[in-house]
Amino acid sequence: MEQFSPSDMKTILHSKRANMYYLEYCRVMQKDGRVLYLTEASKENQYFNIPIANTTVIMLGTGTSITQAAMRMLSQAGVLVGFCGGGGTPLHMACEVEWLTPQSEYRPTEYLHGWIKFWFEDDKRLQAAQQFQTARIDYLERVWSRDKDLKGEGFSIKDALLVAPFETFYQRTEAATKQSDLLLTEAQLTKVLYKYAANNVDISDFTRQHQSTDKANDFLNHGNYLAYGLAACCLWVLGIPHGFAVMHGKTRRGALVFDVADLIKDAIVLPWAFICAKENATEQEFRQQILQKFTDHKALDFMFDTVKAIALQDYTAQQIEEHGL
Structure with missing residues (x-):
């Protein structure tokens, strides 16, 4: 052969x-x-x-x-x-996401070089983190507006319960002065989305617990790790090491995987984890549903486009324009 x-x-x-x-x-x-x-x-x-x-x-x-x-x-x-x-669920989930990546000396270097240009400066790294957060919510709005299946389950970006939280998110993200501000704002919005999704599918008293055994939490864990796989793939192809995070801090070697995965988790994994839990779906049925939605909404394409845009952005020119220099 x-x-x-x-x-x-x-x-x-x-x-x-x-x-x-x-x-x-x-x-x-x-x-x-x-x-x-x-x-x-x-x-x-x-x-x-x-x-x-x-x-x-x-x-x-x-x-x-x-x-x-x-x-x-x-x-x-x-x-x-x-x-x-x-x-x-990875065995080392308490530490970081571990992937065995193919070794190649011919991956592009331009994205790593672009990333390094801004990463060592706190203000530019914060600016990149703000772009990640904005892109994340823009993607959520796009997916929830277009997905007929989600609309059929009662998920609407224009729901009155979400208008104020999204406005607050944008305001606080723009006004953030450090990464911890962004993480707090992110956590507050995600908590709202959990409550909204749980109410939509009539799951009462939902609490996010990574070690829980209820189906909604299990599906959230499983879907998130599928997103981590896509994120790790994106970063490997672009040649950017996982340690150069912009949101999750400098102390976690795999933190950039979490940053990139966050771009799609709320838009796709979160609602379908609750919907599949309501329908008492099997693990395999949930996985098939998530992977189909990743494909339908071009999740991996979106990750690549976002990371490439941030890596190749001219931060020096943008700062000159912002400060009128």
Whole structure:
């Protein structure tokens, strides 16, 4: 069988790739030039092909193993691999998100250079964080305005209950003088969105708990980690290390993953976690729903566009204009 070259494997841009996989109780291996996963059935073993050239992220959950040959092919195709616990929740969730990233010396350097130009200056890093927050809410408004399924479930950006909180968010984000101001404003709005979503689906007394076992919290955790996978993929492709965060502080080595994932979490993961909990969906049904919505609303494209715009922005020219110099 003809072997693909590494360049052939990467013909589909990461921002356009359709697949993310969460696998459990299987063995991932290379066979006849393809990457497969093997499940052990009662009577016979079953092999399933993974179209790696059209895959962004593979999450390996409980009971999985992977061969060196499979990792080599995944690396050639630019697929990120993450080891996680059951249900897609990483084992190291208390510390940071960990991804095994393909090693390539030919990724672009312009985005890292652009990021470094502003990152070491507090005022410019704050400005980038404000842009992240504004982009996040703009995306939420766009998704909630266009998604007919969300509208059918009663989610409306024009709801009277959301008008004042969004106005407050924009005002406080613009007036913020440090990252902690932005984090507080973000937390206050997210709390409002949790309450709004819970009321929409008639879930009473909802409390966000990362270690909880109720379905809404479980689905929020699972959906968030899918978003972390997309964010890690975006940053790897652009060549920006995960430690150069603008929102979550300098002390967390994977913090920029959280910053980028936040761009899409409230817009997509949050409402569908509650809707699927109301419908008593299975974990797989929820995951399929989230991945479909990521595709429908071009979540990965949005991440790439936002990060690239912030990295290549001319902050010096903008400061000169703002201060009239």
